[in-house]
Amino acid sequence: EVISNDETLYYTALAEDGSEAPWEEAAFTLPLRVVSQQIFSVLNATVNVEKETLLTRLAVNREGFEERRAATFASETTMVRDTQGGLRFLVPDRDTGTRVVQEEFDKSRLFLVGGTFYDESFDFPLPLAGINWFSFDFKGRGTQANVFFAGVIANGTISDPEFLGSRWDAGAESFVLGIPFTNTIYRDGLEANDEDVDIQTANLGLTLGRPIGNYVKISAEYELTARRFGRADDTAEEFRVPEDHLRHSVQLGARYARNGYRFSVGGSFNKRSDWKPWGLPSETFDPATEEFTLWNVRLAKNFHLEKFRRIGVEIEYLDGENLDRFSKYSFGYFSDAQVHGYESGLVQADSATALHASYGLEIGELFRLEAVGDAAWATDEATGLDNELLGGVGVAGTFIGPWQTFVNLDLGVPVAGPDDDGFTLFLAFLKLFK
Numbered sequence: 001e002v003i004s005n006d007e008t009l010y011y012t013a014l015a016e017d018g019s020e021a022p023w024e025e026a027a028f029t030l031p032l033r034v035v036s037q038q039i040f041s042v043l044n045a046t047v048n049v050e051k052e053t054l055l056t057r058l059a060v061n062r063e064g065f066e067e068r069r070a071a072t073f074a075s076e077t078t079m080v081r082d083t084q085g086g087l088r089f090l091v092p093d094r095d096t097g098t099r100v101v102q103e104e105f106d107k108s109r110l111f112l113v114g115g116t117f118y119d120e121s122f123d124f125p126l127p128l129a130g131i132n133w134f135s136f137d138f139k140g141r142g143t144q145a146n147v148f149f150a151g152v153i154a155n156g157t158i159s160d161p162e163f164l165g166s167r168w169d170a171g172a173e174s175f176v177l178g179i180p181f182t183n184t185i186y187r188d189g190l191e192a193n194d195e196d197v198d199i200q201t202a203n204l205g206l207t208l209g210r211p212i213g214n215y216v217k218i219s220a221e222y223e224l225t226a227r228r229f230g231r232a233d234d235t236a237e238e239f240r241v242p243e244d245h246l247r248h249s250v251q252l253g254a255r256y257a258r259n260g261y262r263f264s265v266g267g268s269f270n271k272r273s274d275w276k277p278w279g280l281p282s283e284t285f286d287p288a289t290e291e292f293t294l295w296n297v298r299l300a301k302n303f304h305l306e307k308f309r310r311i312g313v314e315i316e317y318l319d320g321e322n323l324d325r326f327s328k329y330s331f332g333y334f335s336d337a338q339v340h341g342y343e344s345g346l347v348q349a350d351s352a353t354a355l356h357a358s359y360g361l362e363i364g365e366l367f368r369l370e371a372v373g374d375a376a377w378a379t380d381e382a383t384g385l386d387n388e389l390l391g392g393v394g395v396a397g398t399f400i401g402p403w404q405t406f407v408n409l410d411l412g413v414p415v416a417g418p419d420d421d422g423f424t425l426f427l428a429f430l431k432l433f434k
Helices: 065-074
Strands: 002-014 028-042 045-054 079-083 086-092 099-101 108-118 126-138 143-151 153-160 169-177 181-187 190-212 216-231 245-258 261-272 291-304 310-321 351-363 367-380 385-401 405-416 424-432
Touching: 028 245, 045 245, 045 291, 079 099, 108 143, 126 153
Parallel strands: none
Antiparallel strands: 002 028, 028 045, 079 086, 086 099, 108 126, 108 424, 126 143, 143 153, 153 169, 169 190, 181 190, 190 216, 216 245, 245 261, 261 291, 291 310, 310 351, 351 367, 367 385, 385 405, 405 424
């Protein structure tokens, strides 16, 4: 669903041979450069698409045009036609040998999924095996739906981009991690394994959003998170683990996107249903941490280079109030501010400033890969972090694998900070089933 479409056309006056000409009545005035930004609503998220079209080597009414066009129609070249409903594919018609406009297309897909996920907060690599199904027109109502089930990880999303026929979009999303991960705390640069806690989590979120003009979107979300706590292998006998509880969260956010820039701000109020004393007997429990707030500010920019290369830069600031060990920011794969290579639940912080950079390379339709680097300066008075640098690098991408599979890869290695060894890996193979 297209939320907004912003397009700028740059015209040039040409002579018949394609060379630039004076701006006069006899010249052919054509848009040789088109710069556009589209914002789509996809499964409760906004996706920015930036496009730049450059037309070169133009010649007007060139000889042999009809023959070249006929040869292109007969080839396997992908073609589109501008229609009243927008761009549509021109596909070969087997009966007539010509091309016809494809008005309808299959809006759902089912993939078989296999792979693995690993970081050191788990005792072993998690096997992934299951399905990924999505539909952009669920039951013919324009509703978007996605189900990813791979054994230990399950995610489901449903979204209506035109809620009750309005410009509001509404949706729901759930996430379940089937096994616990180990939450570890660092004190003065040392890993305190006697305070390890196993955490298992699941959440359900309800979202409501609305665009304002072409560049701004506001959103509100209610999230219910269930957390189960348990003792890890090295937990000290005198350490008391937190009570299992539900966390209620109300979040507000706004996002601005234009010309490759993306700016967002958000905050949330959170309340735990049951929050009793936990930790070592020598520690003081603060009952005020039953309620806490979180907020963030992010600014990002993409720079597009020749030959489908891209550089991305993002800076973010994270902060909050009344935070404790189990509500602070962390930096793992499923965390609030990812630092590639950092295991889930290893480092927590009251506040952080983070910088993310990526360099992407695309070779045709077969290979998309980018190098990524993350740096976060974390502060946490309770554990002795004072603008501590957390650094990680990695590679991420999607490409065609063996047996006509899509391969999704995210590999990270820590390079600075408390987590100075190990790695994280998400590797999934998706095979189109129907």
